[in-house]
Amino acid sequence: MEIQITSLKKVYGKKTALDGITFSVGNGMFGLIGRNGAGKTTLMRILATLSRPSGGQVTFDGIPMEDTKKIRSFIGYLPQEFSLYQDMSVLEIMRYLAALSDIPGKTCRERIPRLLQQVNLWDDRTKKAGKLSGGMKRRLGIAQALLDDPQVLIVDEPTAGLDPEERLRFYTLLDEFSGSRTVVVSSHIMSDIEAVCENVAVLDAGRLLFAGTVGTLAKKAEGKVFELAIPKKEQDAVKRDYHILSSQSCASDVRIRVLADRIPAGCPVSCAPTAWDGYMELLRQLEKGVEN
Ligand SMILES: Nc1ncnc2c1ncn2[C@@H]1O[C@H](COP(=O)(O)OP(=O)(O)OP(=O)(O)O)[C@@H](O)[C@H]1O
Numbered sequence: 001m002e003i004q005i006t007s008l009k010k011v012y013g014k015k016t017a018l019d020g021i022t023f024s025v026g027n028g029m030f031g032l033i034g035r036n037g038a039g040k041t042t043l044m045r046i047l048a049t050l051s052r053p054s055g056g057q058v059t060f061d062g063i064p065m066e067d068t069k070k071i072r073s074f075i076g077y078l079p080q081e082f083s084l085y086q087d088m089s090v091l092e093i094m095r096y097l098a099a100l101s102d103i104p105g106k107t108c109r110e111r112i113p114r115l116l117q118q119v120n121l122w123d124d125r126t127k128k129a130g131k132l133s134g135g136m137k138r139r140l141g142i143a144q145a146l147l148d149d150p151q152v153l154i155v156d157e158p159t160a161g162l163d164p165e166e167r168l169r170f171y172t173l174l175d176e177f178s179g180s181r182t183v184v185v186s187s188h189i190m191s192d193i194e195a196v197c198e199n200v201a202v203l204d205a206g207r208l209l210f211a212g213t214v215g216t217l218a219k220k221a222e223g224k225v226f227e228l229a230i231p232k233k234e235q236d237a238v239k240r241d242y243h244i245l246s247s248q249s250c251a252s253d254v255r256i257r258v259l260a261d262r263i264p265a266g267c268p269v270s271c272a273p274t275a276w277d278g279y280m281e282l283l284r285q286l287e288k289g290v291e292n
């Protein structure tokens, strides 16, 4: 499904949370990247028809977002924060929600066990939701969001607080599900997004900084990423002069990866940029723009 977002705007009082953003999302996994307050949740709530924009338009294969009934029939949404019925078991919750969504009994009997197996919760199906770990709760959240077999799935910061293994499991699950469907997932962890999404949008303070492939995002930092080893006592000066991407101590030296417009002094090695580097370069340009 093609989601077309055009000049989308959202204002809360004096705060502009989305400042006229335009991009489109196709089938497969799509990542929404941005710092805290970038507008990711605001955008996702509008896509899920839970919030009305202050201006602009969103269409789903040409269907305008005003047709909420139709759109809700093919959208699944997992919010950033959600609550579960603590005293109900995993299976009871799934059955209850299926009943609320008017999913026929025969479909439920086939779909609920399959979904719980997919999210690896079948063996824990009699466990009360209040007793589940953070990762298990997230997986139950996704099983719920998939109950109605949505064409479009919107998942807001699904891996916050999860360990790396659980994060990987979660993204693999989303990836398996995506196929011919559309999955929009937000995060501020680029490595997670980069591993599963070919296309991304970068938001910052309500503005769209980038929309395109992760490869094109990486290219934003082409020729600007350098690695150099310097004595620890010189690191403060380097950190002042360059934008540091990462630094790692080794004996009396520190190995630093920097973003720089010109080749830094001290025998640097030029590096192939990653999507993370491209993202950091966009933020660096933004800050430079603010300073100038
Ligand atoms: N209901 C609201 N009333 C007023 N301001 C809001 C409301 N919801 C969001 N905002 C503001 O809009 C901006 C965007 O918020 P949003 O929650 O969409 O960001 P986010 O990218 O999801 O951030 P995070 O990574 O922290 O989840 C923020 O400045 C936030 O304070």
Ligand SMILES: [Mg+2]
Pocket: 040, 041, 042, 080, 156, 157
């Ligand atoms: Mg958010």
